[in-house]
Amino acid sequence: MSSLDLTTQASAKRNIEASVPTGSPYALMLASVQPGTGRILALAMNRNFDNDQTSNGPNTNPAKRGQKGNYPNTTLPLITGGGDVVGYQTGSTYKIFTMTAALERGFPLSYTINTTSPYRSQYVVTGPASCGGKYCPGNANPGWMNGPRTMWTGFGRSVNTYFVPLQERVGAENAVAMAKRLGVQFRAHGTPEAPSDYELSQDPERAHEWGPFTLGVVSTTPLELVNAYATMAADGVYCEPLPVAEIRDLNGRAVDAANPRCHQAVSPDVARAVADAARCPVGDQSAFGRCDGATAQDVRGIVGRPVAGKTGTTDSDRTASLAVMTRQVAVAATMADVDNPFGARSMSAPAVNRAVAYTLRDAMANQPGINFIAPSPMIAFGPGGVPPSRR
Numbered sequence: 001m002s003s004l005d006l007t008t009q010a011s012a013k014r015n016i017e018a019s020v021p022t023g024s025p026y027a028l029m030l031a032s033v034q035p036g037t038g039r040i041l042a043l044a045m046n047r048n049f050d051n052d053q054t055s056n057g058p059n060t061n062p063a064k065r066g067q068k069g070n071y072p073n074t075t076l077p078l079i080t081g082g083g084d085v086v087g088y089q090t091g092s093t094y095k096i097f098t099m100t101a102a103l104e105r106g107f108p109l110s111y112t113i114n115t116t117s118p119y120r121s122q123y124v125v126t127g128p129a130s131c132g133g134k135y136c137p138g139n140a141n142p143g144w145m146n147g148p149r150t151m152w153t154g155f156g157r158s159v160n161t162y163f164v165p166l167q168e169r170v171g172a173e174n175a176v177a178m179a180k181r182l183g184v185q186f187r188a189h190g191t192p193e194a195p196s197d198y199e200l201s202q203d204p205e206r207a208h209e210w211g212p213f214t215l216g217v218v219s220t221t222p223l224e225l226v227n228a229y230a231t232m233a234a235d236g237v238y239c240e241p242l243p244v245a246e247i248r249d250l251n252g253r254a255v256d257a258a259n260p261r262c263h264q265a266v267s268p269d270v271a272r273a274v275a276d277a278a279r280c281p282v283g284d285q286s287a288f289g290r291c292d293g294a295t296a297q298d299v300r301g302i303v304g305r306p307v308a309g310k311t312g313t314t315d316s317d318r319t320a321s322l323a324v325m326t327r328q329v330a331v332a333a334t335m336a337d338v339d340n341p342f343g344a345r346s347m348s349a350p351a352v353n354r355a356v357a358y359t360l361r362d363a364m365a366n367q368p369g370i371n372f373i374a375p376s377p378m379i380a381f382g383p384g385g386v387p388p389s390r391r
Contacts, residue, residue, distance in 0.1 A: 001246040001258075003039035008032050008329070011362035012044035012355070019351035020335065022046040022072045025060050026347060029079045030333035030355060031222040032363065035230040037260040038239025040223070041329065041363065043080065048073045061340040069339045078338055080223045080241075086187035086197075087219035088336040090321040091312030092158045094216035096228065096274060097182065098167045098175040099151055103270045105170060108382035109151045109277055109290070109375070117142040119161035122168060123211025135211035137164050144293065152290040156280025158311065160215055167214040173207040175214060176200075181265050182228040182238060188219040216312050216321075219341075225323050226332035229309065232278065233325040235373070236271035237262050273375035275325075278308035282324055287374035299324055302357040305369035313349055320347040322356045327370040331360045 012030045020028040024046060032042040050073035059069040070076055077085050102111070123135035130136065137160045139145040145159045154162030167175055180186070180201065190196030197218045200206050207213075223241055231238045239262040247258040266274075280291035283300035284307050295311045299322075309324030318341065323332035333356045335347040377385025 001244060003041065003243055003245045004043075005041040005363065007365070008042040008359065008363040009044060012042040012359045015355040015358045016044055016046050019355045020046050020348070022048060025057055025069055025071050025337060025339070026335055026345070027071070027078055027338045028333060028335045028352065028355060029222045030331065030359065031079050031226045032329060032331045032359065033226050033230050033241060035234035035325065035327065035330055036237055036239065036262070038227065038230070038242045038262065039245060039260070040241055040243045042331075042359070043223070045079060047071065047078065049075060051075060059339050060337055060343060064339070076338070079221060081185070081187060081221040085221075087221040087224065088319050088334050088338070088341050089217055089314045090220050090225055090319065090334055091216040091314045092160070093225060093310045093312035093321050093323050094179070094218065095155060095158070095163045095214055096232070096278070096310060097179040098163050098170060098214040099155060099277060100182075100266060100270060100274050101174040101178040102151070102166055102170045103273050103379060104178075104266060105174070107166070107170070108378070109273055109380045110382060111166070112148050112150050113154070113162050113165055115139070115146050115149050115154070115159050115161040117146055117161050119164055121164050121211055123209055125211060129212070135164070137161060137212070137215065150290065151277045152280050152286055153292045155277045155310065156291050156295070157293040158281065158295050163214045164211065167211075171208060172210045172213050173204040176207040176210060179218070179228070182231055183224050184218065184220060184228065185224060186218065216314065222332050222334050225321065225334070226330050229323040229325050229332060230330035231265055232271045232274045232308070233327050233330055234271070235268040236264055236266040238265035269376050269379050272373050273379045275308045275372045276375050276380070278310055279306070279372065281311055282307050282309045284308065287372070288380055296322060296353050299353065299357045303361045303364060305364050306371045307360070308372060311349065311353070313347070317346045317349070318342060320349040320352045322349075322352050324356055324360055326360065326364055327372065328367050329360060329363045331356050331363065
């Protein structure tokens with residue numbers, strides 16, 4: 001028996017088509033899972049599953065000029081990955097891995113960095129992001145983002161120059177290890193001259209210098225992304241994605257293959273702290289009232305339940321993503337040109353946000369709103385567990 005929930009699946013397809021209809025060269029790909037079990041509730045995209053691609057549009061990749069693109073028909077596993085499909089960059093959604101690693105190492109949610117834009121880091125890089133040979137990220141809206149930021153406000157306003165220095169202090173290799181622990185598979189390979197996700201992730205010495213990691217440069221599938229966020233909704237319990245709810249043998253006996261495969265990936269208090277900060281980007285409020293600004297303000301009102309999550313876009317909006325969770329359902333989607341993921345395109349973050357928020361709303365229609373459990377005062381505010389303004 002499939003784990004797909006008919007209400008969630010139908011809503012996902014309907015809301016995707018309302019945002020980016022089938023026929024567009026840009027794919028809008030959505031996955032939903034149940035926190036605590038890993039059961040896949042929905043997989044939907046603006047594509048038809050069909051071997052007949054004779055009427056498909058032209059491939060947008062200049063290296064494949066004259067070939068057919070993967071729209072409107074395709075058989076590629078664009079949502080789940082496999083074969084040559086390694087995923088898509090999901091931008092600032094990756095800040096969750098740096099934050100989780102930091103919390104696990106004793107940095108409280110109130111940890112404050114006076115952010116500026118650009119920020120000259122200690123990571124050695126070349127190219128457009130370099131200033132004097134060092135990685136120098138900036139903020140998209142410095143006036144709204146700069147100044148003293150905590151994990152709550154840095155995550156809520158998606159402040160790049162908060163998370164890069166935080167990653168420096170935590171160790172990029174530890175943020176990478178956290179992503180692995182939460183299910184990121186690092187499928188993309190490079191060359192010895194230009195190493196890619198897989199090579200960098202396998203060597204802690206190289207991962208240590210991976211400055212842009214926290215800004216989401218790794219190729220990630222929507223299923224990997226949603227499952228990482230679902231782990232936080234489940235108090236740190238990671239479950240392998242599972243497409244079935246029940247399998248029976250010829251004698252009618254249930255077999256173990258359908259049982260959830262779960263383990264405690266991070267402590268409940270760390271997961272609760274992450275979820276508390278993740279309420280900020282989507283228009284909700286932390287247990288301690290510390291949210292200040294949101295990149296997807298409307299999500300809380302659309303879903304009508306306590307929610308947490310994070311937006312993410314990449315340079316020139318080549319991709320746009322959103323992951324959102326309640327305690328019972330997690331939904332994530334990415335919009336990308338799957339034929340040419342690094343092309344100079346402009347994906348629509350509002351289209352992604354609408355599809356995800358309305359799908360989650362419909363999935364929660366017959367379920368009660370359950371508030372997130374507040375993290376301990378110690379992990380929120382550090383020694384003594386007292387807010388700075390009250391010390």
